[in-house]
Amino acid sequence: MVVSIGHYVDNKLVAGKSGRTGDITNPATGEVTAKVAFASVDEIDAAVQIAKKAQLAWAATPPMRRQRVMFNLKGLIEKRIDDLARHLSLEHGKTFDDAKGEVGRGLEVVEFACGIAHHLRGDFSEQVASDMDTWSVRQPLGVVAGITPFNFPIMIPCWMGAMAVATGNAFILKPSEKDPSAPMLLAELYAEAGAPAGIFQVLNGDKVAVDALLKHPDVPAISFVGSTAIGEYVYHTGTQQNKRVQALCGAKNHMVVMPDADLDQTADALMGAAYGAAGERCMAISVAVAVGDVGDRLIEKLVPRVQALKVGPGLDPQSEMGPLVTRQHRDKVMGYVDQGVKEGAKLVVDGRGLKLQGYENGNFMGGCLFDQVTPDMTIYKDEIFGPVLSVVRSKTFDDAVKLVNDHAYGNGTAIFTRDGDAARAFASNVKIGMVGINVPIPVPVAYHSFGGWKASVFGDHGIYGMEGVRFYTKLKTVTARWPTGIRSGAEFNFKAR
Numbered sequence: 001m002v003v004s005i006g007h008y009v010d011n012k013l014v015a016g017k018s019g020r021t022g023d024i025t026n027p028a029t030g031e032v033t034a035k036v037a038f039a040s041v042d043e044i045d046a047a048v049q050i051a052k053k054a055q056l057a058w059a060a061t062p063p064m065r066r067q068r069v070m071f072n073l074k075g076l077i078e079k080r081i082d083d084l085a086r087h088l089s090l091e092h093g094k095t096f097d098d099a100k101g102e103v104g105r106g107l108e109v110v111e112f113a114c115g116i117a118h119h120l121r122g123d124f125s126e127q128v129a130s131d132m133d134t135w136s137v138r139q140p141l142g143v144v145a146g147i148t149p150f151n152f153p154i155m156i157p158c159w160m161g162a163m164a165v166a167t168g169n170a171f172i173l174k175p176s177e178k179d180p181s182a183p184m185l186l187a188e189l190y191a192e193a194g195a196p197a198g199i200f201q202v203l204n205g206d207k208v209a210v211d212a213l214l215k216h217p218d219v220p221a222i223s224f225v226g227s228t229a230i231g232e233y234v235y236h237t238g239t240q241q242n243k244r245v246q247a248l249c250g251a252k253n254h255m256v257v258m259p260d261a262d263l264d265q266t267a268d269a270l271m272g273a274a275y276g277a278a279g280e281r282c283m284a285i286s287v288a289v290a291v292g293d294v295g296d297r298l299i300e301k302l303v304p305r306v307q308a309l310k311v312g313p314g315l316d317p318q319s320e321m322g323p324l325v326t327r328q329h330r331d332k333v334m335g336y337v338d339q340g341v342k343e344g345a346k347l348v349v350d351g352r353g354l355k356l357q358g359y360e361n362g363n364f365m366g367g368c369l370f371d372q373v374t375p376d377m378t379i380y381k382d383e384i385f386g387p388v389l390s391v392v393r394s395k396t397f398d399d400a401v402k403l404v405n406d407h408a409y410g411n412g413t414a415i416f417t418r419d420g421d422a423a424r425a426f427a428s429n430v431k432i433g434m435v436g437i438n439v440p441i442p443v444p445v446a447y448h449s450f451g452g453w454k455a456s457v458f459g460d461h462g463i464y465g466m467e468g469v470r471f472y473t474k475l476k477t478v479t480a481r482w483p484t485g486i487r488s489g490a491e492f493n494f495k496a497r
């Protein structure tokens with residue numbers, strides 16, 4: 001049955017009014033399961049006006065009360081984690097266990113937001129001059145918006161929304177039109193947790209909705225996660241409107257494998273990092289840099305593992321890798337594999353011909369493994385965003401570091417080694433935002449911050465942790481001097497905040 005998905009505005013589900021819709025398909029079967037409404041400029045404006053009115057009272061709400069809403073939200077997400085994961089798996093294609101893991105990583109930022117009263121504490125300096133004190137506070141921006149990608153339809157809205165709402169803003173989410181059901185459920189959970197009407201809203205849509213948010217005079221800040229081309233557009237368009245913008249974009253993440261690495265552990269780490277979620281992660285490892293003579297041994301370890309990947313529907317508990325999100329995207333990934341063969345890379349495992357009985361119309365492909373990849377090849381330069389791992393040979397450690405640093409992207413990287421000196425030198429000298437040492441996907445915990453370098457990011461702030469607090473607030477510094485006056489009398493009542 002094909003269902004209709006509208007928007008979540010003013011703490012209620014509403015139908016779309018524009019008449020424009022998009023198809024949502026089941027990646028495992030190729031069947032259209034829903035029609036999602038695309039918001040018009042007028043619908044965006046109406047939601048912004050609701051948010052603007054609600055935000056004034058929300059900003060004046062004591063931070064401890066706001067964090068109580070976050071505590072409630074945390075509990076509700078924990079209760080509904082299976083429902084959220086099921087929506088995720090059905091519309092995105094990732095395995096159910098991976099989907100639950102995504103919800104869990106989003107939940108960590110909600111948990112961080114539960115301490116927002118502590119995180120918003122300012123500084124105070126007494127007697128900066130005669131009878132004069134100075135203090136600083138951080139205040140919310142107003143109505144802020146988030147534009148999120150298809151590959152993490154719950155985690156990234158949690159990263160943005162929890163930080164924005166907890167700091168006193170109203171938040172409008174424009175999720176990917178490919179898998180909006182989980183974000184819609186998240187909005188319902190915010191309302192159930194006690195968020196006032198208008199504080200967390202979801203407007204589904206396409207470029208019309210994105211541009212309406214980017215150009216709206218009452219939206220002072222935009223958060224974006226997605227491809228570099230669109231991220232650059234969002235950043236430049238938003239900043240031209242004098243908005244604060246953070247845009248976290250594409251990646252080409254390298255894992256440097258040293259000759260002394262434990263190759264069984266390394267190969268297992270590469271399998272999860274390269275082929276988990278069918279490679280549709282901005283922190284996926286898509287390049288393994290084999291240093292010295294380790295290349296042949298690494299390939300020997302990887303080939304049987306890639307060949308044995310269990311590919312199937314996301315809700316099948318036996319599946320290790322699900323389908324890609326759409327047929328169009330799967331065909332694009334296969335085109336990259338074709339190009340790699342054409343440019344001379346050695347395709348040692350070919351997953352293009354995978355067919356699953358009963359799922360012939362699904363967006364499946366098997367894992368692909370290339371060897372003898374060189375930096376001039378398209379499959380090395382571009383973010384493929386699929387289950388394709390390239391092995392590049394490097395003579396020395398210094399050559400490997402240069403290879404990583406010379407790439408246009410700078411999101412994440414890792415080194416696998418037993419050598420503490422090599423690990424320390426790598427962490428110190430690599431020009432990448434997030435670094436793992438014997439950790440394949442170094443996504444920081446919630447009380448640190450996520451963010452890349454180079455073409456992987458536009459803007460100056462990370463997306464959560466204290467960087468998130470700083471992005472969603474503005475600094476105010478007050479200097480005060482009071483003349484001597486009559487003190488008020490005693491007060492004996494202990495007042496709750």
